[in-house]
Amino acid sequence: MRGWVFALAVALAALLNGQADADTRRYAAFVADSNTGEILHSRLADARRYPASLTKMMTLYLLFEAIEQGELDLADTLTASRIAASQQPSNLNLSAGDTLSVETAIRALIIKSANDVAVIVAEELAGTERAFAVEMTARARELGLSNTTFRNASGLPNSRQVTTARDMARLTLALRRDFPQYMPYFAERSFTYNNRTYRSHNNLVGRVDGVDGMKTGYIRASGFNIATTAQRGDRSLVAVVMGGPTAAYRDSHAEQLLEAAFRSLNNREALIMAAQTLSPRLNPIREQDLLATHIASLDLAQPVAQGDGESLPALRVEISDDLGPPPAIERNPETVARTNAGSWSVQVGAYADAAAAQARLETIRDMSGDRLANAALATPRFATNGRVLYRARFTGVDAANARRVCAQLAAVNESCFAVAPGG
The missing domain is CATH 3.30.70.1070 (Sporulation related repeat)
Known part of the structure; x- marks a missing residue:
């Protein structure tokens, strides 16, 4: 069959620094090529998890949508209600009647992850936070987030507010695809409101080459979450880590997942060249074995089990074969x-x-x-x-x-x- 394609999974690994172990009841990870959608790593990616403040990415999606539809302008003023002002930290410590611009609200949601501002936005767009959560869930379904349900705009604890690592990656990519003009906000390291400067919780921005967003989150039930994007040359990745036992572990794991994925993509040409040296054509199993040998001889770390809490991702490498099908064998x-x-x-x-x-x-x-x-x-x-x-x-x-x-x-x-x- 001309154009025959097969995939070879290559486990690339190195142990993370630190002694904390991911809690597999909360842990999930997902890495994909943003350009092609190819999944480079997936571990418990469809297991139900609590999004925590990753929820605010959907709040931002609907806010950006409202701006694009002319319902709001970046300079418009938003006012805190009593309900918004009562939200638990992380917040801007607003009082009822306090105001801020839409643009400041965007920065507060991304950088400070302010729960009071999430409610202000929800009430502005839908009247109540509960009505806004219904809209969030409906929009999530339209975007393909089939395993996500929102009950609030902030990500504060709610046992029925659930998602998956795969869905959070889809939402991250949807934000980049639909609202590229707002992506610079996700790369900002700080903002100032009422003479106070707030610094970003996303420690990968500015520290890891190519990382330009997106969002972190934490509640006790979820552990430490992050959804992040990174671009190096013409290669672009999205990575989601959920359930980290500490923020440092989450950041280190996400960084190593990204580094391993970029290394894997960089090695693809070498893998394809290795496959092309296999002539004459071998039977598929023998060829698969030899390809594994070629891959093992590359400059890669010794593999460990794919996808456990301390391992780096495996790459699914697609190698095209234009030599046609192997010859038919007559059998008794x-x-x-x-x-x-x-x-x-x-x-x-x-x-x-x-x-x-x-x-x-x-x-x-x-x-x-x-x-x-x-x-x-x-x-x-x-x-x-x-x-x-x-x-x-x-x-x-x-x-x-x-x-x-x-x-x-x-x-x-x-x-x-x-x-x-x-x-």
């Missing part, structure tokens, strides 16, 4: 019948580390729903070209199901081969 019908009756396997990668192979199996099992629920996870070790590699295989699968799983994964450009008994 009796042999085919015996093979179909046996125990097949599904191989989804080959890795230089058993933990990485195991983590890949867990990720694919989650993607495949019930099809692989009863399959065993195996990481058989083998040697090639003087290196030890580990195949990531689901075993104990019947032939029909193996093919269905691979068809399902191929549809989303994930690497998969159905392996006959004895293969």
Whole structure:
């Protein structure tokens, strides 16, 4: 099949500094290429989490929308109500009747993460915060945030206000796509209101090369969250980390996820060149094994399990093959019948580390729903070209199901081969 594409997952890792461990009940992480939408790392990305002040990105989205529609102007004045002035910190410590401009409100939401200002905006746009939350949720659905529900404009604790890391990445990208003219606000490090200067909670801006936004958040139930964007040359990333045990851990983890993703993208050309040296054409499993060897020989850190709280992301590398399909093999019908009756396997990668192979199996099992629920996870070790590699295989699968799983994964450009008994 001309244009045959397969994906090879490469685990890139290094341990984070510090001794705090992410709480997996709150932790989630997601990294994607902003230009292509390609997922570079995903761990518990669809698990329900509390957004905390990442909520304010949706408040800002609706505020920017109102400005663009002519309902408000940056210079317009907003007034604090009694309800707005009663909001818990973080806030500007406003009193009822205090005023601020729309532009100051934008800075207060982004930089100070002011809860009182979030309520002022909600009341200005919808009359009440509750009505505004309904609008937030409706707009979220239109933007594809299918697992997000808002109950307030600030992110203050509410057990029914939930989201996912993937949805927060979608919202981050929607803000950049729909309102690029307001993105400079997210890169500002401070603002002044009533002769007091407030500094940004986003410590990655100005510290990590290319980071230009977006938002941090914290409540006790959520842990420390961050959604951030970064641009280096023509490469652009979005990264979300949720559930950090400390702000320093969250920042360090987000930074290392971004650095690893950029390194991975920089290595893509080398990986493609390595694939192109594989001639004549090999059978898919053998080729996958050799590619893993090539990748392991690159200047990459020793891999650990993909996506655990202390690891860096794996890159799904797509390598195009314009050489056409491998030649058909004629098989004896009796042999085919015996093979179909046996125990097949599904191989989804080959890795230089058993933990990485195991983590890949867990990720694919989650993607495949019930099809692989009863399959065993195996990481058989083998040697090639003087290196030890580990195949990531689901075993104990019947032939029909193996093919269905691979068809399902191929549809989303994930690497998969159905392996006959004895293969």
